[in-house]
Amino acid sequence: MLQGHTEALTAEPAGAALGELMPAKRSDLVVETLPDETLVFDPRSKTAHRLPDLVAWVFARADGVTQILRVVRAMRAERELGDDAPEVLAEILAELTRKGLLVHDLGSSRRAFMRQTSLLAALPAITSIVAPGPAAAVSIVGGISPVVRALPECSNTESYAAIDENPFRDTSLHPVSTFAVDVDTASYSNVRRFLRSGQLPPVDAVRVEEMLNYFRYDDPEPADGIPLACHAEMSECPWQPNHRLLRLGLQSQRIDSLSLPRRSLVFLLDVSGSMNAPDKLPLLRAAMGLLVETLRPEDQIAIAVYAGAAGLVLPPTPGSQAPTILAALDELQAGGSTNGGAGIELAYNVAARMARQGGHGRVILATDGDFNVGMASPGELVRLIERERQRGIFLSVLGFGTGNLKDSTMEQLADRGNGNYAYIDSLAEARKVLVREAGATLHTVARDVKIQLEWNPHEVQAYRLIGYENRLLAREDFDDDSKDAGEIGSGHHVTALYEVIESGQPSSARGASPLRYQQTAEPSELATSGELAHLKLRYQPPAGGPSQLTTWPLQRSNVQAPATATSDDFRLAAGVASFGMLLRRSPHLGAASWQLAHGLVTSTLAGDHAGYRQELMELIEEASSLADQA
């Protein structure tokens, strides 16, 4: 498809389009012209746009009667633009079209003219802001407002899997809790995208465990030779003072980037027409440009694309040839439908070839949600990914853009492919995922990592695992190495929170009625020894093989911290969890409030080295404000 798209552009060169007329601006817009800038209000989308100087100048000439050629000449004369005037004009018209400010009756040659844009020209951007929708009646009958802002009126096919939050479990009936770790972070950046666009996210887009694992914590790394270390801390639950909150932190060994094994990466990029938006293919290209800067000579990268057809646009190329890789990225264009033929098979074949030369192969699928990558059915695609996983080739997924995000599918594919799923909403997020945390994202240190807690009913009457709803395992799966679980990369941190009701505490949690025929045995010596629970961790080495088991008894005296002396990590995790629960309108909110979440995060700002906690505070403020308006 890439070749086909290139032919279409060259068959109708830009010069032929210069005789075309400029597109016309829509007649229903409210236009306010100021010196050096113009404000436009679009009553249809209820959006205000600010057009900076040059964009405003072009917009004023979008009258449907002036020849494009005349405008290009005027740009050279009045705006002191040189040979790149046609490209700059095409870029601006494309941007105005994307914002919906021009009449949509473009002729084919004018379309071709506008497609010559590189989409990366450094032009001042149009800024837009959506007016809040008219207030709907707020119902507080159930105690929680069920009113959610609708997604934008534009065509939206985003999909999210439904999540039923974990209930409190009675330890006398369900003493064992088992789950696979999850290192995905996509939910947090997706939530951020919603809030920054002035909307509360859909409830099912909020996966609390992914929000928790977005942040860095200060738990120490494991000692020599052990890939994972576990830390536990328990204190008063901030949103339910009668309950306790147990934080488990799993920290993997951090390997210096220069010591990481050779990387063999195959990017499989969606270049279908729907990727033709600034937050999709251009962002993807810029993100990959960041990654290229970090490649070492021994690393290899290949790029395959899929759209109308699949193709290898960059054969396996060593990291030392950065100019070649960047040139291949520059050539990428979006266009055509998503019908990838052998896209994913091609990517896996290339990765297998690269892996044979040494190092682990990894396919990284980057898309906005079109998965028609050549498989007849989703089941066939999943089976292929699982088969390749057995061969040691993992799959990670990077999500881009809005309106078409297939969040549930992306998460599932990365899960089955022993990889992780990240949502890239900005270049800063791309830098976090592909550069700052590249070791965690791209180098696995432990496979199939599972956690099991056996609770001591003598100490704990009920517990609730916060998040991880789609990572729960059966008790017997813990010891079954054939059962897939989560992978952990170098320097990854996994946080799990349990809300705990200690024995003897009044419980508001709804439990089952007592059983009639169960005998009540005398508690054993261990049960009365002060142990809260027995923690077990199981994982396989990165290359596979028999699993390793590590266990820790959680003694109350070792893990309990006074409410006034909890660690920053504890308060940060509690703040993130309460934020997630509020966004989810959780039935377990207790006294959780936006203020509580904000206060918990604020108290950890001293340890905010990268600004992520400050950003979290802003998102809580944004969500609070949106919830007030809903």
Add this chain to the structure above:
Amino acid sequence: MIPQACDHRNASSATPCRAKPCHATPCPNTPCHADLHALGVRVRLEAAAPQWLDALCDHVPAGWFVRETDMSRGPTWDARIRWLDTPPLGPCGPVEASSQRPSRLLVNDRAVIVARQPRDVVERFEHELMTALAARSRWLILHAGVVVHYGRALVLPGRSFAGKSTLVRALVDHGATYYSDDLAAIDPAGRVHAVPRPLALRNRDSRPEHFAPRELGWTERCVARPIAGFLLVHYRPGARFAAARLTPGQGAMALFAHALSAATAPERTLRQLIELTAKAPVLRGERGEANVDVERILTALS
């Protein structure tokens, strides 16, 4: 004050409605109303009992009430806000009944709040009142704190938790006069009027503490003032105040996000903002602790 559930200890709380003017009988369930004239808009508030009306009136600045309403020419209000289905009141408070319907707050016959607990209606009432005013007024209403310094208004737009109140308090402590904690009411001539509601500050436990306007220097003699400037400032611990002036277009866009009428009258709102930002500067930046940066902020906006 929200009427308490029926409890003989509260018998003395059945105080007469100070907003009146229509109810003269002591019967606790007499429908009553109060008229407001604010921001160029006339509003009628109606409730099923004086105590319920009082609970709403507690959230209205005192100067907005109109004592006499000329009914000879028929209804003269622009917005009619009715609180329906409130629990009936017994001799000493609301009578609880399991069949009680959720109560509803209607603005011109459109339900904007439906709630089981009357206090939930009362808590949201101020927001709905302001939204109703913003939709009908030719004035511009922004989510913003306001203080007056040397005769000109400093307008500090910001969302909840953005630290507006903290900054307002610091400016007042530095000699400015308190005009508003959360709402800037700007008339068509571009002057800012006081909205003297109590200033709400969160203490160390994140609980709100309220300070009466008079404690902060506001009096009835505080007249409308021209705008010295708008400051959109973001708090960052350890930062030192720094702000850049936005272009009028950028300023109008930034303020649009804080305008109550952006939802209901976006075109008018945008035009008003352009007029305002052509005259008064809009600064955007960050600050550290309010009491440390207050002098720099006053210098920047003076």
